[in-house]
Amino acid sequence: xxxxxxxxxxxxxxxxxxxxxxxxxxxxxxxxxxxxxxxxxxxxxxxxxxxxxxxxxxxxxxxxxxxxxxxxxxxxxxxxxxxxxxxxxxxxxxxxxxxxxxxxxxxxxxxxxxxxxxxxxxxxxxxxxxxxxxxxxxxxxxxxxxxxxxxxxxxxxxxxxxxxxxxxxxxxxxxxxxxxxxxxxxxxxxxxxxxxxxxxxxxxxxxxxxxxxxxxxxxxxxxxxxxxxxxxxxxxxxxxxxxxxxxxxxx
DNA sequence: ATGGTTGTGCAACAA
Numbered sequence: 001x002x003x004x005x006x007x008x009x010x011x012x013x014x015x016x017x018x019x020x021x022x023x024x025x026x027x028x029x030x031x032x033x034x035x036x037x038x039x040x041x042x043x044x045x046x047x048x049x050x051x052x053x054x055x056x057x058x059x060x061x062x063x064x065x066x067x068x069x070x071x072x073x074x075x076x077x078x079x080x081x082x083x084x085x086x087x088x089x090x091x092x093x094x095x096x097x098x099x100x101x102x103x104x105x106x107x108x109x110x111x112x113x114x115x116x117x118x119x120x121x122x123x124x125x126x127x128x129x130x131x132x133x134x135x136x137x138x139x140x141x142x143x144x145x146x147x148x149x150x151x152x153x154x155x156x157x158x159x160x161x162x163x164x165x166x167x168x169x170x171x172x173x174x175x176x177x178x179x180x181x182x183x184x185x186x187x188x189x190x191x192x193x194x195x196x197x198x199x200x201x202x203x204x205x206x207x208x209x210x211x212x213x214x215x216x217x218x219x220x221x222x223x224x225x226x227x228x229x230x231x232x233x234x235x236x237x238x239x240x241x242x243x244x245x246x247x248x249x250x251x
Numbered sequence: 252a253t254g255g256t257t258g259t260g261c262a263a264c265a266a
Contacts, residue, residue, distance in 0.1 A: 034258095061265090105265075202255095
């Protein structure tokens with residue numbers, strides 16, 4: 001089975017690209033972020049025609065998460081602990097629990113949104129502590145909006161004060177990971193690999209990006225995963241998202 | 252310091 005995450009930056013703007021990639025990649029389950037639409041206008045029929053059922057949890061204009069799957073989904077939960085239904089969507093796929101997360105961007109240091117971002121990470125860790133045991137087969141994936149390590153950004157020395165790579169953010173990310181997650185891409189690959197490149201300044205062509213999209217598995221799940229990769233191809237296509245998918249392989 | 256680009260939705264704001 002292949003399970004992927006992709007910040008699509010508007011599902012209505014990105015539908016042709018997403019359907020093309022599903023066809024080519026033969027992914028079974030796709031967790032999407034920044035769908036940017038209410039559930040009534042999510043292109044559910046188009047996904048169904050392609051063989052995928054969807055679970056959606058969106059809102060107007062901003063945020064929005066959704067899972068498309070060609071295997072049955074169950075136990076669909078929008079939001080977490082009563083919060084943020086446009087940022088977190090949990091589904092069961094067979095015997096594994098998939099959490100699709102779109103973590104706050106944060107604006108810049110000092111912003112109210114930045115404080116909220118740090119609190120979100122801390123509170124989400126507490127939520128996991130209260131909700132899941134360490135032996136769960138848990139897969140947390142999505143756009144976390146924080147790069148882990150210097151090799152996960154294109155200019156670590158110049159980015160100490162850049163959103164997504166500030167020490168406080170990295171500490172918050174690590175606190176969440178320390179719940180017991182394995183960073184699945186890093187488990188299999190030591191090379192530098194970004195998942196997001198700004199649309200501006202030809203950042204993609206110059207490969208100036210950040211690794212901010214992750215698939216994290218609990219120990220119990222991680223032992224079953226055979227590979228995790230970043231598929232850069234759809235970032236090269238016409239009208240791309242500024243993010244590209246991360247794919248997990250499970251036998 | 253600012254700007255550059257894309258999306259939503261039609262002016263700004265978010266990223």
